[in-house]
Amino acid sequence: MMAVATLIAKNYLPFARVLAESLHRWHPELPLFVALMDEPEGRFDPAGEAFTVVKAEELAIPNWRDFCFRYTRREALSAAKPYLISALLEDFENVSFLDADMIWSEFLNTR
Amino acid sequence: MCTIAAKRNLALGRVVCRSFQRHHPSVPAYLLLADRVDGYFDPAAEPFRMVLPDELGMPEIGGMSERYSQQEFSYALTPFLMDWVRQQGFARVLFLKEESLVTGDLGPVMDLLSEASLLLTPHLLRSLSEAAREQNILQCGTFNGGFVGMADTAEAVRFVRWWQGRMATHCHYDPAAGMHFEQRWLDLAHSYVDRVAVVRDPGVNVAHWNLPERVVTLEGDAIRVDGQPGRLFRFSGYDPDHPEFATRYFTRLTKESLGPAAAVFARYHEELLAAGWAETRVWPYALGPKGLLPA
Numbered sequence: 001m002m003a004v005a006t007l008i009a010k011n012y013l014p015f016a017r018v019l020a021e022s023l024h025r026w027h028p029e030l031p032l033f034v035a036l037m038d039e040p041e042g043r044f045d046p047a048g049e050a051f052t053v054v055k056a057e058e059l060a061i062p063n064w065r066d067f068c069f070r071y072t073r074r075e076a077l078s079a080a081k082p083y084l085i086s087a088l089l090e091d092f093e094n095v096s097f098l099d100a101d102m103i104w105s106e107f108l109n110t111r
Numbered sequence: 112m113c114t115i116a117a118k119r120n121l122a123l124g125r126v127v128c129r130s131f132q133r134h135h136p137s138v139p140a141y142l143l144l145a146d147r148v149d150g151y152f153d154p155a156a157e158p159f160r161m162v163l164p165d166e167l168g169m170p171e172i173g174g175m176s177e178r179y180s181q182q183e184f185s186y187a188l189t190p191f192l193m194d195w196v197r198q199q200g201f202a203r204v205l206f207l208k209e210e211s212l213v214t215g216d217l218g219p220v221m222d223l224l225s226e227a228s229l230l231l232t233p234h235l236l237r238s239l240s241e242a243a244r245e246q247n248i249l250q251c252g253t254f255n256g257g258f259v260g261m262a263d264t265a266e267a268v269r270f271v272r273w274w275q276g277r278m279a280t281h282c283h284y285d286p287a288a289g290m291h292f293e294q295r296w297l298d299l300a301h302s303y304v305d306r307v308a309v310v311r312d313p314g315v316n317v318a319h320w321n322l323p324e325r326v327v328t329l330e331g332d333a334i335r336v337d338g339q340p341g342r343l344f345r346f347s348g349y350d351p352d353h354p355e356f357a358t359r360y361f362t363r364l365t366k367e368s369l370g371p372a373a374a375v376f377a378r379y380h381e382e383l384l385a386a387g388w389a390e391t392r393v394w395p396y397a398l399g400p401k402g403l404l405p406a
Contacts, residue, residue: 003092004030005054005084006100007077009038015100020050022103030108034100035059035084037068037076059083113141113196114159115185116209117396118151122388123209128159130213130382143167143192145176145185147397164188167195171279176398179282184398185209186293187282189256190274197263197271205230208257210349212379214334215342220310221260227308228267229300230260232316237324248320250286256294257345258316260308270304313337317372318345319358327372334375344375351388354380 004023008016016034023032032051035058040046046053061067061083068076081097088095112131116124121144128140142159154161164172169191176184189206196204203224205217224230231254239245261267274296283290300307310316313325314336325336334341348358357364357376366373 001092002030002094002096003033003088004096004098005033005088006098007035007037007080007084008100009073009077010043012100013044019100019102026104026107033088035080037080059087112138112205112207113192114207114209115143115145115188115192117146117181117185118394119392119396120209121152121391122383122386125158125386126382127207127209127211134213134216141196143188145188149397151394167191171275175279177401181396181399183282183292187278189293190271190278193261194271202263204261206259210346211257212344214344215314215340217342220312220315223308224260224262227306228262228264229270229304229307230310231297231300231307232258232310234320236311236313251291252295252298254297255316256297258343266304270300312339314339314342316343316345317341318347319364322364322372329371329374346379351380351383
């Protein structure tokens, strides 16, 4: 079973929603995990999204608050990538990481 | 097999060609002299077939020697020479940078070209504990420019000709601009060529950038690296005037810290001296920027 994953801060939430919609148009069976290197701060309800929100503290980043302090938003998002992939590999056979600013436009297995 | 040297590095060229022919006596070795002979030596008496830049018949080379330093010019000629050698009728071409010693059979490595168009060697074969040397490799390029193989395939020729185009103008040392002479351009090979073979044999391209991780052992005259036959050692920056260091680029690798690999460096040292290093190193560079002193 494959999981699809992306990483955002909450200013990129609309991008993740567009990615989710396009991905699920072609692949409703694929779970999308969106790791949030940020806090919702009551601005949106993670439970109401069409994807599973992964909290930063679930990524097994050692000292993740310190990690966020050392890095800019963009750096922290990039640096968290291998942690997100390895966290999902605990439960899934394959993980595809996609940048949030994408749309899915075809079947993954179409040749 | 082919290599490139200016006159001052002729002893290095002799050593790489002789050591190659010791293991591959029937394969011709070409040396492109990125310089003029000017009567300093007799090309007919050398252990290689000498070619001059003009003899390659490639017009792009025309102004290059005036734009480039001696080192830049030598490096920039690599894809021109490889393509020229291929055109002499060879199905496979191996380029070796002049500061190399062939210590074993390269045949098994070259055989990768039966399935591939290009043959490249990564500087590192496994991750390091510290980032610093990896960052250095990321600036220099993943693949080492001292060992490049090509097969006579359309995609290899297309790649090498693209590389020639870059070498006409972009063979400088400027890591921040993405340039490390001819070498960093090789990082694009995987993007442009379908069939790139990556040499993962630890006995190839053993040099200061990977010696801390490779275990060199000697069994009589035979050299083994990580238990495999030692095939090709590289001596980037080796200075025979300072044999206590593996390279002039840094001092952390010394004769003492090299362990058994020090014997390979000692062998290289002897071969360089026997090949006339002391005589050739002072031969002047005849090309270079016009109106300026040669580098």
